[in-house]
Amino acid sequence: MSAPLLEVDGLSKSFDGVRAVDGLSFALERGRITAFIGPNGAGKTTTMRIAATLEIPDRGDVRIEGISVLEEPQQARLRLGFMADQFVPYADLDVEQYLQFFAHAYGLRGLARRRTVASVIEFCGLGDMLRRPTTGLSKGMGQRLHLAKTLLHDPPLLLLDEPAAGLDPRARIELRELLRELAAAGKGVLISSHILAELSEIADALVLIEAGRLVLAGTTAEAQRAVREHHLIRMRVLEDNRRAERWLLTQPQVREVKVLDEVHLQFDFTGDERAMAELLRRAVEAGLGVVSFATEEADLEEVFMRTTRGVLQ
Amino acid sequence: MSEQGAQSIPLAERLAERLNPVLVRELHQGVRSRAFIVALGLVLLANALAAVLIAANLSEMRPGEPFLHALTTLISALVLVVPVRALFAMVREVEPGLSEQLLLTRLRPRRIVHGQLLAAAFHIFALTGLFAPLLALTYLLRGVDVVAIVLGLGLAAGLALALAGGALALGSLARVRALAPLARALGLFGVFSGAGVATPLILEGLGDLVQWYASDPEEFRNALLGMLGALVLGLWLCELVATAMLSHPFENRSTGFRVHAWAVAAAAFGFVLAAVPQRFLDEALPAAGAVACALAAPVWLIAATEEESFSPRVRRHVPPSRLLAALAAVFLPGGGRGLLWVLCSAALLLAGGLGLPPLLAGTPADPAVAVVLAMVLLYGVLYAAVGRVVRGRMRPGLRASWLARALLLGIALLGSLLPLLLDAIVGGGIERWHPGHILDPVWTLVELRRIRRAHDPVLILGVLAALAVLAAAPSMRRGLAESWHAAAARRGRARPAPAAPAAAR
Ligand SMILES: Nc1ncnc2c1ncn2[C@@H]1O[C@H](COP(=O)(O)OP(=O)(O)OP(=O)(O)O)[C@@H](O)[C@H]1O
Ligand SMILES: [Mg+2]
Numbered sequence: 021m022s023a024p025l026l027e028v029d030g031l032s033k034s035f036d037g038v039r040a041v042d043g044l045s046f047a048l049e050r051g052r053i054t055a056f057i058g059p060n061g062a063g064k065t066t067t068m069r070i071a072a073t074l075e076i077p078d079r080g081d082v083r084i085e086g087i088s089v090l091e092e093p094q095q096a097r098l099r100l101g102f103m104a105d106q107f108v109p110y111a112d113l114d115v116e117q118y119l120q121f122f123a124h125a126y127g128l129r130g131l132a133r134r135r136t137v138a139s140v141i142e143f144c145g146l147g148d149m150l151r152r153p154t155t156g157l158s159k160g161m162g163q164r165l166h167l168a169k170t171l172l173h174d175p176p177l178l179l180l181d182e183p184a185a186g187l188d189p190r191a192r193i194e195l196r197e198l199l200r201e202l203a204a205a206g207k208g209v210l211i212s213s214h215i216l217a218e219l220s221e222i223a224d225a226l227v228l229i230e231a232g233r234l235v236l237a238g239t240t241a242e243a244q245r246a247v248r249e250h251h252l253i254r255m256r257v258l259e260d261n262r263r264a265e266r267w268l269l270t271q272p273q274v275r276e277v278k279v280l281d282e283v284h285l286q287f288d289f290t291g292d293e294r295a296m297a298e299l300l301r302r303a304v305e306a307g308l309g310v311v312s313f314a315t316e317e318a319d320l321e322e323v324f325m326r327t328t329r330g331v332l333q
Numbered sequence: 334m335s336e337q338g339a340q341s342i343p344l345a346e347r348l349a350e351r352l353n354p355v356l357v358r359e360l361h362q363g364v365r366s367r368a369f370i371v372a373l374g375l376v377l378l379a380n381a382l383a384a385v386l387i388a389a390n391l392s393e394m395r396p397g398e399p400f401l402h403a404l405t406t407l408i409s410a411l412v413l414v415v416p417v418r419a420l421f422a423m424v425r426e427v428e429p430g431l432s433e434q435l436l437l438t439r440l441r442p443r444r445i446v447h448g449q450l451l452a453a454a455f456h457i458f459a460l461t462g463l464f465a466p467l468l469a470l471t472y473l474l475r476g477v478d479v480v481a482i483v484l485g486l487g488l489a490a491g492l493a494l495a496l497a498g499g500a501l502a503l504g505s506l507a508r509v510r511a512l513a514p515l516a517r518a519l520g521l522f523g524v525f526s527g528a529g530v531a532t533p534l535i536l537e538g539l540g541d542l543v544q545w546y547a548s549d550p551e552e553f554r555n556a557l558l559g560m561l562g563a564l565v566l567g568l569w570l571c572e573l574v575a576t577a578m579l580s581h582p583f584e585n586r587s588t589g590f591r592v593h594a595w596a597v598a599a600a601a602f603g604f605v606l607a608a609v610p611q612r613f614l615d616e617a618l619p620a621a622g623a624v625a626c627a628l629a630a631p632v633w634l635i636a637a638t639e640e641e642s643f644s645p646r647v648r649r650h651v652p653p654s655r656l657l658a659a660l661a662a663v664f665l666p667g668g669g670r671g672l673l674w675v676l677c678s679a680a681l682l683l684a685g686g687l688g689l690p691p692l693l694a695g696t697p698a699d700p701a702v703a704v705v706l707a708m709v710l711l712y713g714v715l716y717a718a719v720g721r722v723v724r725g726r727m728r729p730g731l732r733a734s735w736l737a738r739a740l741l742l743g744i745a746l747l748g749s750l751l752p753l754l755l756d757a758i759v760g761g762g763i764e765r766w767h768p769g770h771i772l773d774p775v776w777t778l779v780e781l782r783r784i785r786r787a788h789d790p791v792l793i794l795g796v797l798a799a800l801a802v803l804a805a806a807p808s809m810r811r812g813l814a815e816s817w818h819a820a821a822a823r824r825g826r827a828r829p830a831p832a833a834p835a836a837a838r
Contacts, residue, residue, distance in 0.1 A: 072437065073437070074436075088645070090583070090645040090646060091645050091646060091649040093581075093583075093646060097437050100437075104430065104433070104434075106430055107430075108431050110362065111362065111425070112366045113358065113361060117358075121354055121358045122438060124349075124350065125354045125438035125439065125440045130347070130350065134342065153365075169434070173438075
């Protein structure tokens, strides 16, 4: 059995007392696009930078094809392409010179270098701007060049930190197409964002973190199942919502009970439909005077919103 | 078309491939930059101006003077353009986004630094080429011989390279973002002051050097060798600093400095043996040891105040063989091992300074100089050991290491100032040295000849140093044990796992 492409193992990292990453573990498979989701400051960039050998964790390790980034960063670097959240161009270098320089720095020589540079130029659609200075590119063009550079050494693992940020819808679609092709070619892609909608269509899997901790990891289907098990329920009672609230708080599967107004309550419920029916039966038997009882359907975006409020933990 | 293009790669491209990528990039960037156009214009202007001025005053000039003027213009251009460009290139190189992109490639920090140094060398070469017509013209006016030309150009190139090396080292400090403005300011100050001091020295000394060459070629050769050695060791140190700044705190940033310090010591002894007449060796060898120790003092203190344990990255690179691990241990990162290295260094310098004179000159070392050597070494050991003890009480991390170094400086300062203050307040005035001033290296060394026997400073300092080393001994023991275990772990990992249990699992 071969080692997983990327294995994050008990990772922790603090900055001056701020816990950026806190005991994070997850794994990534080849040929899949995994969305790495979390609100601002959740620790996405920190995790990716540790995986890219650029930052040192306080605890834990990251292994790429079984190679520890802590112990053998040189070996690990050859297997990963890291696209930082900001593209920093070189002054006084044009697009082609930029790519040739990095190809040279990655140790590509002769025909291999020429072919590789030509192929990433074609793949990323940079053919028309080879003579443009790298400092004079638009955001989208800069991201394309950044991606092209990241692909030069043909790494099996791509760590892309918010590559879609600041792109217009069309550039986003183009990026999505590029990523699909890369995943189809067998590469594992970890792509971070705090906007779930941006990734929910292309991602095969999902890693959700908040405050440096894992909230949810799995395929998108699994995530949806998790959504199905986590219902937001609205209930209306005849009167005495305080009593209903007290009763609800004693129920094991119920959390986050909110009194909306005189007669309306809202709460989170974990469990399948049978369990939900059971809850309703008990509520009726307890004489709460239930008038209506309804679930609100959630999409992935909402899982994100709810889980990062701490509901799933 | 692409097929055809792919078949034949132009010669220039194939050549460029063999060069350092950073050098190639610097050249590409250089040609496109505005600074290049400006510098080129200024250099050509200086050329023309010098030519006009020389031509106008030709009748009043002594033979050889026109060449000296041309050389002056060249040196001024070299020492201004090359190091300043190197400084700013390095500051840009270590910008967070840029250097990190580069470190993810196969380029190692040292190669990046080499690329920058090579770019400086190339610029020296190119600038000299621009001045070639002027130099040739003044040469044709007679009055200079080839020795003066070679020497003048060599010194100019050496100076520019040395300044560029220093500028690269200072520029690399900008890797710590808070230090970036300081790195720029220090770099510019260093370049200008270095150039200001060295340029007149070279220009005025050139005539003497040429005469020296004619009268005593052997001595001249030694002097040249000394300068070349100093240049090489200085550039090496600059390379180490810049490489350390570019490298991750987790990488091994210690071994290079420790080897360099020993190379400096070997070079000092070697130079003395080659250049000093045998009858002075009894003084010169211990003096060389003391100078080597003084030069290495920062490395000693930094080595002893490193974090005690290996980083995971370094642990993986401890030599697996028992013998190699034991031999290499004192060169590996870690404060305990660092202090052991300091003790080894002190022992070697003592052996060199006191042991070589009877061996090679047949006389024992001069007692007065020997005492100076002993005192300098003891100071080094004392403060290194105190530094180890202080660092040992602090948290892990790079910041704590630098804090420990600052504390160590504070301790040395307090150790020097408090007794003076006490003297002034309690004693009614600072009269003369007494053992209470033993922590003050400067005053003690200056007063050494006048200190009375009864206050034997070597003895007092020796006892203090021994106590400090004793206090740091557990840390040294742990340092050795750690590298021993790391080597054993690597041996264990290298051995193939037994087949049966692996299959069972
Ligand atoms: N170099 C640093 N120094 C100090 N604190 C840092 C540093 N880098 C990150 N942090 C802190 O660590 C936490 C996680 O930051 P990180 O950049 O990893 O989050 P993120 O998930 O990438 O957020 P965003 O969506 O805003 O990019 C934040 O609280 C941040 O302030
Ligand atoms: Mg981020």
